[in-house]
Amino acid sequence: MFDTNELVINMGPQHPSTHGVLRVILRLDGERVIGSDVVIGYLHRGVEKLCEHRDWAQIVLITDRMDYVAAASNNLGYVETVEKLMSIEVPRRARYIRTILAELQRIASHCLWLGTHAMDIGAMTVFLYAFRERELVLDLFEEYCGARLTYNAMRVGGLPLDIPPGWDRKVRDFCDILGPKVDEYEQLLTHNRIWLERTRGVGVIPGEDAVAIGLSGPPLRGSGIPRDVRKDEPYAAYAEFDFDIPIGAAGDTYDRYLVRIEEFRQSVRIIRQALDGLPEGPILGKVPRLIKPPAGETYHAIEAPKGELGYFIASDGKSNTPYRFRVRPPSFCNLQALSRLIKGHLVADVVALIGSLDIVLGEVDR
Amino acid sequence: MFESILFYTLAAFILGFGVLVVTARNTVHCVVFLVANFLCVAMIYVMLGAEFLAIIQVLVYAGGIVVLYLFVVMLVNLKRGPDAAPDRRRQSRVGFVLAAVMLAEISAILVYSAARPASAVAAAAATPLQTVGNTEVVGMLLYTDYLIPFEVASMLLLVAMIGAILLAKKEI
Amino acid sequence: MPAWLPPPAVLAHLGLILVVFNMLVLSAAFMVWMERKVCAYIQDRNGPNRVGFEGVLQPFADVIKLLFKEELRPKAADALLFAIAPVISAAAAFAAFAVIPFGTSTTLWGLLDQPIPLQVTDVNVAVLVIFAITSMGIYGIVLAGWSSNSKYSLLGGLRSSAQMISYELSYGLALAAVIMLAGSLSLREIVLNQAGTWWGFIPRWYVFLQPIGFLIFMTAGVAETNRAPFDFPEAEQELVAGYHTEYSSMSFAMFFLAEYVNMVTVSAVATSLFLGGWLGPFLPDWLAWVWFLVKVFLILFFYVWMRWTLPRYRYDQLMEFGWKYLLPVAVLNLLATAALILWIG
Numbered sequence: 001m002f003d004t005n006e007l008v009i010n011m012g013p014q015h016p017s018t019h020g021v022l023r024v025i026l027r028l029d030g031e032r033v034i035g036s037d038v039v040i041g042y043l044h045r046g047v048e049k050l051c052e053h054r055d056w057a058q059i060v061l062i063t064d065r066m067d068y069v070a071a072a073s074n075n076l077g078y079v080e081t082v083e084k085l086m087s088i089e090v091p092r093r094a095r096y097i098r099t100i101l102a103e104l105q106r107i108a109s110h111c112l113w114l115g116t117h118a119m120d121i122g123a124m125t126v127f128l129y130a131f132r133e134r135e136l137v138l139d140l141f142e143e144y145c146g147a148r149l150t151y152n153a154m155r156v157g158g159l160p161l162d163i164p165p166g167w168d169r170k171v172r173d174f175c176d177i178l179g180p181k182v183d184e185y186e187q188l189l190t191h192n193r194i195w196l197e198r199t200r201g202v203g204v205i206p207g208e209d210a211v212a213i214g215l216s217g218p219p220l221r222g223s224g225i226p227r228d229v230r231k232d233e234p235y236a237a238y239a240e241f242d243f244d245i246p247i248g249a250a251g252d253t254y255d256r257y258l259v260r261i262e263e264f265r266q267s268v269r270i271i272r273q274a275l276d277g278l279p280e281g282p283i284l285g286k287v288p289r290l291i292k293p294p295a296g297e298t299y300h301a302i303e304a305p306k307g308e309l310g311y312f313i314a315s316d317g318k319s320n321t322p323y324r325f326r327v328r329p330p331s332f333c334n335l336q337a338l339s340r341l342i343k344g345h346l347v348a349d350v351v352a353l354i355g356s357l358d359i360v361l362g363e364v365d366r
Numbered sequence: 367m368f369e370s371i372l373f374y375t376l377a378a379f380i381l382g383f384g385v386l387v388v389t390a391r392n393t394v395h396c397v398v399f400l401v402a403n404f405l406c407v408a409m410i411y412v413m414l415g416a417e418f419l420a421i422i423q424v425l426v427y428a429g430g431i432v433v434l435y436l437f438v439v440m441l442v443n444l445k446r447g448p449d450a451a452p453d454r455r456r457q458s459r460v461g462f463v464l465a466a467v468m469l470a471e472i473s474a475i476l477v478y479s480a481a482r483p484a485s486a487v488a489a490a491a492a493t494p495l496q497t498v499g500n501t502e503v504v505g506m507l508l509y510t511d512y513l514i515p516f517e518v519a520s521m522l523l524l525v526a527m528i529g530a531i532l533l534a535k536k537e538i
Numbered sequence: 539m540p541a542w543l544p545p546p547a548v549l550a551h552l553g554l555i556l557v558v559f560n561m562l563v564l565s566a567a568f569m570v571w572m573e574r575k576v577c578a579y580i581q582d583r584n585g586p587n588r589v590g591f592e593g594v595l596q597p598f599a600d601v602i603k604l605l606f607k608e609e610l611r612p613k614a615a616d617a618l619l620f621a622i623a624p625v626i627s628a629a630a631a632f633a634a635f636a637v638i639p640f641g642t643s644t645t646l647w648g649l650l651d652q653p654i655p656l657q658v659t660d661v662n663v664a665v666l667v668i669f670a671i672t673s674m675g676i677y678g679i680v681l682a683g684w685s686s687n688s689k690y691s692l693l694g695g696l697r698s699s700a701q702m703i704s705y706e707l708s709y710g711l712a713l714a715a716v717i718m719l720a721g722s723l724s725l726r727e728i729v730l731n732q733a734g735t736w737w738g739f740i741p742r743w744y745v746f747l748q749p750i751g752f753l754i755f756m757t758a759g760v761a762e763t764n765r766a767p768f769d770f771p772e773a774e775q776e777l778v779a780g781y782h783t784e785y786s787s788m789s790f791a792m793f794f795l796a797e798y799v800n801m802v803t804v805s806a807v808a809t810s811l812f813l814g815g816w817l818g819p820f821l822p823d824w825l826a827w828v829w830f831l832v833k834v835f836l837i838l839f840f841y842v843w844m845r846w847t848l849p850r851y852r853y854d855q856l857m858e859f860g861w862k863y864l865l866p867v868a869v870l871n872l873l874a875t876a877a878l879i880l881w882i883g
Contacts, residue, residue, distance in 0.1 A: 009689050031693070031853060122767060122850025128581040194767055194849045347693070348852045394684060398619065401677065421666040429673025433680065433699060440684050440692070501663060501723055 006034065011350065013042045019116060019354060020361030024338070031346045036339050040332075043365040051325040056082060056156060056291040059322070064150035066329065067363040069112050072105040072141070073304040075154040080235055081300040081311040082156045085293040093281040094158035095237040100171065100274045101144070101153060102236065102302075103267040107178065108137040109305035109358075110260050110267075114185060117257070117355035121198050126188055133181050136174050143167060157287030168275050175268045182264045190261070199254040203341040203353045206251055213340070214333045217307025218259045219357055223251030229303035236302075241273045253356040260358075292320050306330040306358050327366060331359040373413060379406045393439045397432060404428040418501045550654050558658050562635055566798035567597035569838060576839065577846045607787040612687055615784065619685035624785065624792035627678025631799035634671040637664035638806045639726045641816045641827035656816075656827060657726060664725040665713055668807055669706070672762065676702050678796065679781050686784035694780025697853055701761055701768065704860040709758035711868035712751045715875040716744050716811045725807075729815030745812040750871045752812045754864060756837075759804040761860065763797065765841055767848040768856055805837035806830075813837075 007030075012023035021042035027035040047066055051059045063074040076098055083090060090098075115130035138148045143164055145153045153159070189195045205215070210223040220227055228245045230238040246262035248255025295317030301310035307330025314324040334357045341357075342350045383403035390396045404427050411420035508516050571586065571594055578585025586593030611620055641656030661667050676699050683695015720728040734742045745752045761768040782793045809815055809830060818829030851859070 007689060009693075118849065122769070123848065124577075125581050125846050128583065132582055188847070189849070192849065194851055197855055198849060198852055346852060346854060348850075392616070394616070394619065394681075398622075398677075398681070417661060417663050418666070421663050421670050424670035425666060425673055429670055429676065430703070433673070433676055433703060436677075436680055436684075437696070437699070440680070440696075 009347070013039075019359060022335075022354065022359070022361055022364070024342075024350065024354075026342075026347070026350065028347065031348075033342050033345055033347065033350060036342055036350075038335065038338055040335070040361070040364050043361045045366065047366040048325050048327060052322055055320045056293070056322070059325070060154060060156075061150075061152045064152055065362060066327065066366055067109075067304065067306065067309075067331065067360045068149060069360055070105045070109040070305045071149065071151045072101045072153050073109075073302065073309060075151065076102050076236065077300070077302045077304065077309045077311050079154045079156050080302065081298060081313050082291070082293060084300050085296060085298045085313060085315060086156070086291070088157045088285050088287060090158055090285050091282045092237070092279045093162075094283045094285070096274050096278050097159055097163060097283065098154065099237045099241070100271050101141075101151075103270050103274075104137050104140060104171070106267050106305040107264060108134050108141075110264055111137070113260060113305075113355070113358040117352070117358070118189060120351040120355040121195065123188065123195070126185060129181070129185065129188075133178060136177065140167070140171060140174060143170070155284065155287075156291050158282070158284035160284075162283050168278065171271060172275055175271055178264065178268055182261060186261060190258070196254065198348075198352060199257060199356075200252055201250070202253045202345060202349050203356060204250060204252045205337060205341060209340075210251065210337070213337050215307070215337055216333060217303070217305070217330050217358075218256055218263065219334050219337065220307065221245065222248035222256035222259045224249055229301050229308055233301070235300075237274065238270075240277070241270050243270050243273075253352055256356050290320065293317070297324070301328065304330055306360065306363070307334055329363040329366065331357075331361075331363040332366075335359050335364055369413065373410070376406050376409050376413075379403075380410070394436065397436045397439055400435070401428050401432050404432070418504055554654065554656070555658055558635060558640075559632065562632060562799050562802060563795070565802050566795050567601075568594075569798045569801060570597040570600070570794075572838070573842050573845075576842045580843070580846045601791060604787055604791045609787040609789065610784070612784050614687040616685040616687065619681045620784075621789075623678050623682035623685060624782075624789040624796075625678075626681065627675055627796040628792040628799070630671050630675035630678060631796040631803065634668050634675075634803045635799070635806065637661050637667045637725060638803070638810060639729060639815060640806070640830045642823050655726065660724060660726050663723045665717060665723045665728075665811075668803070669710060669713075672800075673702075673706065675796070675800070678793075682785070682793070683781040686781070688784050690783045691781050694783065698764060698781060701764070701853075701856060701860075704857055705758040705761035705864070708754055708860065708864040708868040709762060711865070711872050712748075712755040712758065713811065715748055715751045715872050718872075718875055718879055719744060719747060725810045725815075729810050729817065732814040733817055741814055741817070743812060743814040743817075748812065748871070748875070750867065751875075752808070754868050754871065755808055755812065756840075757864060758860075759808060760841065760844070761856070763800045763804050763841075765801065765845055767844070767850050769845075769850060801838060801841060802834065805834045805841070808837055809833040 007028040009026045009028055010023065011026055013021040023039040023042065025037040025039065026033050045065070047062055051062055054062060060075050060078060063078045064071040066074050082088075111130040111134035115127040115134070118124075118126035118130070141151055141153070142148045144167060145151050145161060147153075205213075205219070205223050207223045207225050210220050211225060215223070216227070224247050226245050226247050229235070230243075231245055243266045244262075246259045246266065248259050293313075293315040295315055297312065297314035299310055299312045301308045303309075308328065309330055310328035312324070312326040312328070313322050316323040338353065338357060341353045345353070380403055383399045383406065386399040387396050387403060390399060404423060408420040408423040408428070411417075411423060574596070575585045575593065586596035589595040589599045611617065636658040637660070639655060639657035639660070643655040679698045679702075680695045683691045683693075683698070686692075716728065717723060720731045722728055722731070728744075732741070732743050736742060736746075740746060782790055785793060813833045815833075816826040816830040818826070818832075821828055
């Protein structure tokens with residue numbers, strides 16, 4: 001009788017819940033999404049090109065600005081790639097501290113994810129609770145390196161600084177605090193009927209599809225694929241610790257949520273082991289004064305909080321800048337799934353799914 | 367004195383809004399004027415001591431049915447191009463015929479009611495109004511004297527409802 | 539219409555209207571402050587604590603700020619309706635309170651010959667009046683959504699009106715059960731019917747006779763006032779701010795005010811219908827309104843508590859819940875009540 005027109009809604013780049021400057025053009029039938037276009041690039045700064053014009057030590061600072069809520073993981077990925085290129089042996093103590101930093105970073109990043117994800121679904125209070133704990137992590141980082149967001153915390157061959165006295169005690173205290181807090185988040189959400197109805201069966205992505213799209217990190221593990229770079233290709237000191245890789249079954253928003261919640265606990269477990277076994281020794285390996293890797297190229301990936309963060313770096317062996325610098329950002333690759341996930345769901349689910357993929361636009365656009 | 371001033375003011379408003387309903391170009395405005403019209407009619411009911419009727423007028427017509435009108439009007443874009451406008455002259459001709467019929471009806475009612483004294487039902491309804499409140503009276507009348515029309519009306523609504531569902535849902 | 543009332547009574551009545559109006563504005567302001575404070579404590583923060591003692595004057599500071607803001611109107615908006623919509627919202631919110639009794643009656647320490655009831659007006663169809671006026675409030679939201687000429691606003695307006703229409707049915711049926719018990723549509727009579735106690739300690743409140751009705755009423759009330767977890771019309775994470783996305787300055791403040799006044803009204807209606815209105819032990823008659831305030835406050839606190847604890851439902855889930863669960867339960871509750879009244883007599 002009446003022609004039903006599609007309603008085209010432009011969600012973002014200024015929108016409260018697109019986590020930055022993501023723009024999603026939604027074609028709606030009523031409130032149901034029948035098609036979408038994900039537009040990125042509003043935060044493009046040319047990080048990769050920029051890195052090709054900075055010398056090897058300066059690049060650490062630029063990697064901070066990619067996933068700006070998990071700067072330490074970015075640093076770690078970069079310095080390890082360069083170390084691989086130059087075959088530098090990193091002292092054990094440095095590797096342990098790097099692991100602690102990376103896991104603390106994972107906790108901070110997951111706190112941010114949990115807060116914003118819960119807020120997208122309307123649970124405001126969880127947002128503030130999660131940020132309260134994130135604050136503690138930031139305090140620890142501030143004490144370690146003086147910065148709260150862009151740490152520049154690592155150096156090719158090791159670390160610029162040893163941990164300050166008493167810091168390990170504080171990290172231990174934080175680990176004691178976090179456990180009960182995670183239970184508290186779970187009390188508010190995990191068995192909450194509304195939360196279950198909002199997340200169960202929403203944005204299901206089966207395991208093989210997740211692999212085909214190239215998902216990594218919690219979204220991949222939520223679909224039941226036990227892939228974690230920390231286990232599969234151990235880096236830093238992960239090979240020496242005992243921890244589990246949580247995986248989901250259904251591959252829906254709820255499973256991705258559960259996986260990340262469990263990762264909080266596993267991170268605490270890793271940090272505790274690392275603190276217990278923290279070896280004495282130097283924090284910087286034998287590194288030439290001028291870092292200039294030999295000609296060659298390499299790819300190295302780490303498990304960043306958001307997924308597999310890989311660096312491909314080529315060096316021509318002559319100049320003191322990389323010849324080619326390329327990042328495989330987990331947010332960008334995970335974002336590929338968004339169009340597919342939101343199809344057939346309601347507008348309300350779109351924000352839940354953006355949150356569930358846990359993207360940071362600084363890393364998507366670079 | 368005061369009541370007649372109020373009555374004529376309200377009557378003027380009702381007519382004014384009525385005219386606006388049919389003349390406004392924007393359909394959403396039409397609906398809003400219709401609501402205003404209903405509210406003024408409800409005030410007339412209050413003046414007549416029929417609070418229940420007034421409230422039902424607001425609740426059902428202004429608050430319920432017209433909201434649904436508004437829905438339809440908002441969702442279905444009614445802006446037509448100038449070519450699509452229907453033949454104005456034919457429209458006004460039909461309008462004149464309808465108006466004449468309406469006028470004839472009203473005058474017939476006037477003549478009829480002037481010729482006969484107030485009906486027994488109206489008299490019965492008028493007396494207990496002030497004492498027990500008219501809700502009970504309306505209820506009693508609906509379920510005794512006007513039971514059959516009442517039931518017929520509800521059947522009609524049921525049929526309309528099922529029909530609407532059938533039309534809207536392609537497969538059931 | 540009675541002959542012209544003697545001046546003192548008229549004056550007293552005008553005074554009463556003024557008092558109720560200001561009380562509503564103040565209670566809305568207080569609600570805003572309470573909401574922020576309670577939510578702050580729930581969330582491990584301090585909340586407003588700069589303006590006035592513990593930030594009580596914060597709402598006034600906010601209003602002053604809003605007053606001085608520029609009134610923006612989108613170019614393609616419908617000027618008339620865009621301006622009228624917030625007024626309809628606020629007016630409807632205030633008007634509904636007119637029929638709610640909040641205390642016994644007063645002669646103002648003997649100043650008046652006849653005591654005036656603490657209620658703006660006692661209509662014998664009071665419950666229906668509240669309904670009718672609430673249903674008019676929908677127009678404010680729908681028209682705001684439509685006239686802004688913005689897609690987010692339109693979606694918000696549509697959601698909101700669909701939600702209010704759906705939940706009004708359950709809301710009405712829950713009320714109908716109480717009306718049957720009380721045998722009156724006047725709120726004052728309904729409250730007076732709840733006087734006394736069973737076995738000396740359980741007050742004869744309808745909440746004990748109608749527990750299911752009370753639950754339905756509270757649930758539908760949350761949906762009616764567009765509060766979390768049913769706050770879809772303004773689900774900020776999805777629709778930016780829903781129907782008032784394009785509003786600024788005082789027009790926005792009016793929507794804001796309307797929302798809080800509506801909450802107060804719904805709580806007041808719940809208090810009158812289910813919790814015995816101003817009735818309560820210990821206090822003398824002329825202080826009975828304190829009980830009323832206490833009960834309204836408790837319900838409001840419950841609303842705030844819920845908002846800051848629960849996530850938000852999805853729109854289709856809300857509609858499903860309303861039509862498939864709440865409405866049938868309300869109908870059954872009504873039928874059961876009617877059957878019991880007939881059986882017991």
